[in-house]
Amino acid sequence: MRLWYPSLQEVKEVFRCLGAYNPALYPHGPFQHSSRALESEASLGCWEPQDPPQEVALDIKLSYIYRFLILCFLVQPTSYTDASILGLMELLCRAGLDVGLRLLPKTDLQQLLLLLLENIQEWPGKLQPLCCALSWVSDHHHNLLTLVQFFLDATPRGRQLRSQLSLMVIARMLGQQESLPLWGEKTQLALLSQLLSLMRPSSLRQCLGSETLPSSPGQQSKASAELDHKVCYLCHSLLTLAGVVVSSQDITPDQWGELQLLCMQLDRHISTHIRESPQAMHRTKLKDLATQTYIRWQDLLAHCQPQGQYFSPWKDI
Incomplete structure (x- = not known):
C-alpha cells in the first residue's frame, strides 16, 4: 500500500488558504531571490494582521500541519527530494517569522526543521544553497537571528547549519557577503575575526546614518537618539550571532590562537566603544x-589551551 504525502506545491497551497499573501511563497523557482523583498519592515510575517484569538487558531492549524509533515517524513523519509526539502524548509521559516506568532512557542516547527535537516541526502553539499536561501528570508537582523534560533543545536548538522548561517547573516548585514570567502579554506573563527572588526558601533553608525539629519535642533537630537538605538540593536543581534558561531564549534587546541584573537577583537572594537548612560539603557x-x-570565550580558551601553554612546576626537575 502506497501512502499519500503532500508535495511542496500542495503545502504552499495550504499556506495560501490559511491567509498567506506574501508573493515570496511562490518564487519562480527554488532559491531565486529576485522577488523576495518584503513590502514593509514593520510587518515581516507571511500572514494578514489578525486578532489574538485568530492568531492562536492559526498557530493551532500550523501545529497540525507541522505534526502531519513530521509523520510523513518518519513514515516515508525518502519520499522528498533534496530540492523539495530545501524549498519546504525555506517556506516553513518564512511562516515561522509571522509577526503575529512571535510570542507563541515554536516546538513543533523546530522538531520538523530538525527532521528535515537530517533527511537531506546530499550533505554537506546542500549546506551552501540552504544557507544562501535562508539568509534572504528577511531583510531585518532581528528576524534573521530568530530564524537561526529555529534550528536546534541537538545534532551535528544542526550545529553546522547554525554556525554557517549565522556567519552568512553577519556578513550580509555588514555588506561583506560578496567580498569575504565564506566558503573558502579559512576557518569560521578566522572569518568571524574579520567581521568582528566591522561591528564597532561607530562603524555601524556610519552605515545606518547615511541619511541627512533634520535641520531642526530638536529633531536632530531625536533622530540621533533613534539612530543610536538602531546601532545598538543591530550590534546586539550581530554579537549574538557571533556567539552562535563560536558555541557551535568544537574548539580544538589548534584554534586556541584564533579564539584568543576573537577575544581581543571583541574587547578592542566593541566593549571599549560602548559608553553607558542612564538615559540609554540599550x-x-x-x-x-x-x-x-x-x-x-575566555572560558573556552581555558578549556582548549594547548598543552605547551600550561605551566608545570615539575618541568626540568
Whole structure:
C-alpha cells in the first residue's frame, strides 16, 4: 500500500488558504531571490494582521500541519527530494517569522526543521544553497537571528547549519557577503575575526546614518537618539550571532590562537566603544552582552589551551 504525502506545491497551497499573501511563497523557482523583498519592515510575517484569538487558531492549524509533515517524513523519509526539502524548509521559516506568532512557542516547527535537516541526502553539499536561501528570508537582523534560533543545536548538522548561517547573516548585514570567502579554506573563527572588526558601533553608525539629519535642533537630537538605538540593536543581534558561531564549534587546541584573537577583537572594537548612560539603557544591555560573550570565550580558551601553554612546576626537575 502506497501512502499519500503532500508535495511542496500542495503545502504552499495550504499556506495560501490559511491567509498567506506574501508573493515570496511562490518564487519562480527554488532559491531565486529576485522577488523576495518584503513590502514593509514593520510587518515581516507571511500572514494578514489578525486578532489574538485568530492568531492562536492559526498557530493551532500550523501545529497540525507541522505534526502531519513530521509523520510523513518518519513514515516515508525518502519520499522528498533534496530540492523539495530545501524549498519546504525555506517556506516553513518564512511562516515561522509571522509577526503575529512571535510570542507563541515554536516546538513543533523546530522538531520538523530538525527532521528535515537530517533527511537531506546530499550533505554537506546542500549546506551552501540552504544557507544562501535562508539568509534572504528577511531583510531585518532581528528576524534573521530568530530564524537561526529555529534550528536546534541537538545534532551535528544542526550545529553546522547554525554556525554557517549565522556567519552568512553577519556578513550580509555588514555588506561583506560578496567580498569575504565564506566558503573558502579559512576557518569560521578566522572569518568571524574579520567581521568582528566591522561591528564597532561607530562603524555601524556610519552605515545606518547615511541619511541627512533634520535641520531642526530638536529633531536632530531625536533622530540621533533613534539612530543610536538602531546601532545598538543591530550590534546586539550581530554579537549574538557571533556567539552562535563560536558555541557551535568544537574548539580544538589548534584554534586556541584564533579564539584568543576573537577575544581581543571583541574587547578592542566593541566593549571599549560602548559608553553607558542612564538615559540609554540599550547601551547597558549591549555592554552586558559583550561582557558575557567575552567571559564565555575566555572560558573556552581555558578549556582548549594547548598543552605547551600550561605551566608545570615539575618541568626540568
